[in-house]
Amino acid sequence: MDFGAGIIPSEPTFISEWNYLKAQDDTKSELFVHFPDSVDTTTRPVKVTVEVRIKASGNSYIFNAFGSSPRDDDTPKKYGGVIYFYNASGVIIMLPSSTNQFKSGGAVYCGEKKDWYYPTSHQNKTIDEIDFVEAEVRVKMWQQKDMPPRYDSGFVYTMTSRNLSKGAVVTYLEVPVKIHPDIVVVQAEPVNPFSRMPGLISEGNGMPACLRCGFQTGSLTFAFNASHVRLWVKSLYPIISAMDGWGRNEYYHFGTHAVRVRILSWTLDSAVNSSGMTTKIGDHSTTTPKLVFPSETVTKDLLVQVLIRPLSGPNGNFSFYGAGSVVTFRGYGTSHRYSGLVFGYNNFGVYVWRVKPTNMSYVFDIDYPWGSGRQKQQTNDVEIDIRVIGLMKKAKRKCMCPCNKVHAVRYTSTNEEALTKEIVKMKKELMVLKNETSVAMRRKISVKDSRPSAAASGAVWVIFLLAMVGFIVIPDVISGVRFILDFGAGIIPYEPTFISEWKYVKAQDDTKSELFVHFPDSVDTTTRPVKVTVEVRIKASGNSYIFNAFGSSPRDDDTPKKYGGVIYFYNASSVIIMLPSSTNQFKSGGAVYCGEKKDWYYPTSHQNKTIDEIDFVEAEVRVKMWQQKDMPPRYDSGFVYTMTSRNLSKGAVVTYLEVPVKIHPDIVVVQAEPVNPFSRMPGLISEGNGIYG
Known part of the structure; x- marks a missing residue:
């Protein structure tokens, strides 16, 4: 009954530090924030918010991030x-x-002030254009x-934005939630x-700000x-x-047209400490709302929401969440309508x-292709x-142990996984198994019989x-030994389990210097391959040549020396392939480089013709992959050896090992x-690689 009345949301399970980022900067436009070890990372969160803070006109403002790409560039x-x-x-941000x-x-x-209504600050001062x-x-x-x-549908609804030959296209759904949700x-x-x-999750957004905005955008x-x-999708x-x-465009090719959807909703308890305001806007309104707090407030203790509701029509009284940034500037294209409601907040208030x-912009607009x-x-x-x-502070809860004789508090909630496991363990220990009692065991044991006839009968059965x-098992053993001996003579390697197509790549190019295959x-993507080779193909002096890739970075780009x-x-499940891409002023790395002839002996071609010096920025790459079933190793150590290149305070530094393999190997x-x-x-x-140059 208490839960039925609603909840008081707690402060977040985890709040990160503020981290600096910068758009249009390859090294600062992406960040992965790990949840700490103290957080249970076996289950996915029910909600994640990413806040974006800037400073404008002397005040900080916080905006919310989007759950997926709202437009392209x-x-x-x-x-x-x-x-x-x-x-x-x-x-990932x-x-x-x-x-x-x-x-x-x-x-x-x-947006620009000629196209967007700007609020004033909490001091009623002008806020400069935010860009x-x-x-x-x-x-x-x-x-x-x-x-x-209060309500959790699970990932039971499927939506598809195009015909994937596996079912109907579903771009619109209306789902009953049976309760009156507040969140x-x-x-x-x-x-x-x-x-x-x-386990990637994308959170849905509120009102769409742009009807089209690029064919590779999704939401x-x-x-x-x-x-x-x-x-709607x-x-x-x-x-x-x-x-x-x-x-960094490492996810450049990540886009999906089919998703499973989960809906979660919460009803708030009447005791929740909340405040708010509702403002009606019409065709002739020239202002935009703001809510000023009575006193300065710590933002990490707040959950801020701004919603927009059409007063009538097909979506009358349906609430859409506002966005965290403007994704259009007078429309993505000259013929594209746009809309928008953006909100930000700080220690002093909430601003819209x-x-x-x-004729091309509306406060609220949803139309084809949405749904x-x-x-x-x-x-x-x-x-x-x-x-x-x-948000309620997470207070220390009372002990949930079964008696007052426990000196150390072990469990503070009946929902704790460790408590559940201990209860199951105690049940097993206290359970009496009928088939293991002494009475049951006596029914299964025969007593000794000293009669000669009993001994003779037993000998016949032996x-x-x-x-x-002799007739069944021994022949199978002989066949098995023969198989082992045959296999021991070696193997004939099979063709790869998988060979990719040739793919174009280019060093020193942010969009072409990395590829995911x-x-x-x-x-079978449940087991890792026993071998992967990445081949690099270039064309020199009229012939194609294929080189092998490295298994790790052989050098950096901190000098102008070519490499x-x-x-x-x-x-x-895949292979990541990378070419040199400079992080400083030296763009000295290419795809394939065979040195200058004054320093390196070059071979001649198969026609005994001279091969020009090889220094290529562009190339094609191909993956060959073998799984164990297609190339079973004669010897496999498993990942049992540990090597360390510096003292990590967890053991000795191990930079060299010599390991016996017990067979004469041809491939390692x-x-x-x-x-x-x-x-x-x-x-x-x-x-691992062979000799380094």
Whole structure:
């Protein structure tokens, strides 16, 4: 009954520090925030918010990030935004980073004053136009134990934005939630998991700010009223996307048109410390609302929401959350309508920016391709609702142990996993198994029989059993020994389990110096390969030549001396391939470099012709991968040896090992995995190299 009355939201399970980021900067436009060891990383959060802080006109303002890419960078029209995805272990945060000539995206952008209504500050002073490339970001994360939802659908709804030959296209859903929600979160996970971030979740956004804004952009929009949640995705567009102009573009090819959706909602207790205001806006309104706090407030103790509700029409009384940045500037293109409601907050209040209505812009607008045109509506008659919810401190709870004789408090909640495990263990220890009692055991044991006839009968059965062993088991043993001896003579290696197509790459090019090759669905991705080779092909002096890549970085770019190389790592599902890409003024690295002839002996071609000096920035790469079933090793040590290159206070430094292998090998592969797993590529393997130049 207490829970039925609603909840008082707790402060976040985890709040990160503020971290500096910068749009259009390859080294500062992306950040992965790991959840600490104190957090249970076996279950995914119920809510994550990424806050973006800038300083304008003497005050700091905090805006919220988007749950997926709201637009691309294919036009010079200004925009802003930060996007994020998360799983059980952390959050990936990305800012705009151009993949073409248009560096039009920033961290936060609130439009030009001729197109947008700006609020005044808490002191009623003018706020300058907000257009920031640099910002600070912070993660707030709630796990279920600290914010248990009143309603949780689970990932039971599937939405698809185009025909994937596996079912109907579903771009609009209306789902009953059976309660009157005060807070709603919509989580989407790709139907085909993203191997670089297992368990990835994208949170749905509120009112769409742009109807199209690039064919590689993706999002899920939702709204709710007292009993239903409505969901829209864009027909033919990705639903989750980080494509075309976000972060370091390592996720450039990540976009999915099919997702599973989970709806979570909360009803707040009447005792929640909250405040708010509601403002009606019409065609002729020229102001925009703000809520000023009675006194300065610590923002990390608040949950701030701004919602927009059409007063009538198809979406009347449905609430849409506001956005965290303007993603259009007078439209993505000259013929594209746009809309927008942006909000920010600080220690002194909550502030709303809204679009000025024109024949191309509305305060509220949802239309095709969203939901294939379902529940479409354009209106300037809306209600804007500002809500500020105080978060309860996580107080120490009383001991849940069964008696007052416990001196050390072990469990403070009946929901704790450790308590559940201990209860199960105690039940097992106290349970009496009927088939193991002395009475039951006596029924299964025969007493000794000294009669000669009993001994004779037993001897007959012993002879019979020995004959069975002789006729059945021994021939199988002989066959097995023959197989082992045949195998011991060696193997004939099979063709690779998987060979990729040749792919174009280019050193010193931010968009072409890295490539992710996924193993196909036909390959077993539950076990890691026994060998992977990455081949690098160039054409010199009229002939193609193939070189092998390195299993790790052979050198850096801190001198102008020329070098070449391609490096790669892999896990059970894919291979990441990287070419040199400068982090300083020296762009000295290429794809393949064979040195100058004054320093290196060059061979001649198969026609005995001279081969020109090889110094190539561009190349093609191909992956060959063998799994154990297609190339079973004669000897496999497993990952039993540890090597360390410096004193990590956990043992001796081990920079050299000599290991007996007991056979004469013709092929040897040495695989290395980090002692501390690399969260962005679980199960990463680096193959050892031969002689270094």
